[in-house]
Amino acid sequence: MAPSFGLDISDESLKFVELVPAKSGIRIGRYGERKIPVGIIESGKIKDPKRLEQVLLSLKKDEGLRFVRVSLPEEQVYLFRLHLDKVGLVNVREGIELSLEEHVPIPAQDAIFDYELLSEDEQGLELQVAAIPKNIIENYLSVFRNSMLSVQSFELEAQAISRAVIKKGDMETYMIVDFGQTRTGIFIISHGIAVFTSTLDLGGAMLTQMIAKNFNVGLEEAEKMKRKFGLERNMANKEIFSVLLNSASVLRDEIVKHFLYWHTHKDEKDRNHPPIKKIILCGGDANLTGLPEYFSISIKNKVETANVWINIINTEKYIPEITFNRSLTFAAALGLALGDFEHE
Helix, strand or coil, X not given: CCCEEEEEECCCEEEEEEEEEECCEEEEEEEEEEECCCCCEECCEECCHHHHHHXXXXXXXXXXXXXXXXXXXXXXXXXXXXXXXXXXXXXXXXXXXXXXXXXXXXXXXXXXXXXXXXXXXXCEEEEXXXXXXXXXXXXXXXXXXXXXCEEEEEXXXXXXXXXXXXXXXXXXXXXXXXXXXXXXXXXXEECCEEEEEEEECCCHHHHHHHHHHHHCCCHHHHHHHHHHHCCCCCHHHHHHHHHHHHHHHHHHHHHHHHHHHHHHCECCCCCECCCXXXXXXXXXXXXXXXXXXXXXXXXXXXXXECCCCCCCCCCCCCCCCCCHHHHHHHHHHHHHHHHHHHCC
């Protein structure tokens, strides 16, 4: 089996990881991160294809990439649950297409969709459907084609992250919070499938800016202070704690809102949703000291930082080159690359 390359693209950066098959299991090959200048991608839409091609061509030249698995921008994807009756059903994809416009604000002919089978009985099928505007996919494909990179698959970012942070075969329900620099993704995964996604325009950069403003220091110094003190409550840290708490509480309130909605609303068949077993934190700012404990106490549920190696390597026997803190930023790229190993 050939190595597999995951490429996670966001508005501000692209992260890549290569997973290499070895006799002793899977090993990490090339990995890294490239900044994407402001204005090239906005909310997942490519605004300046030529400049994005330059970033990708540079990456291809430096790393020798050819085949990649790519994440789709969460903001542009619509997720919904659909029941299809078996009576008169000839083709599942046709059945979805006929129902599409009832669930998403784009005409069926302008959408690309995929689905997962949740359950099936004699009467019908229960499906989880993901749809995205066709022009979004075409724009990404065009950029990759012009950069001479072959896209093996596009995948929902939430689905890729879940493959990296939830133990393979685990059918429980989890909430994943991907706490990035400028945005945060909140995902609910049940039976291994992404059933809910939401994107918030807040991230770790907001915390850094609050420290810089309150203590009249530069962003670099503010970032160091954030990493050093975090949400640990002690005398030396009293002022920073209260500044960070203001910002962290905004994110906490959003998590609580989605957590409560999931547990208090029923599904399409008037059944309770399965309870969320725990909340898993990943992303570049998930390693903020005291963050899991703060969320856990506030939400009254188990909250922990992700282990992105859970389906890749036994870290007791092999220590990966990527540090634990940095590995949290590569959850999506690792999950994308793992897709190849899943299909083996």
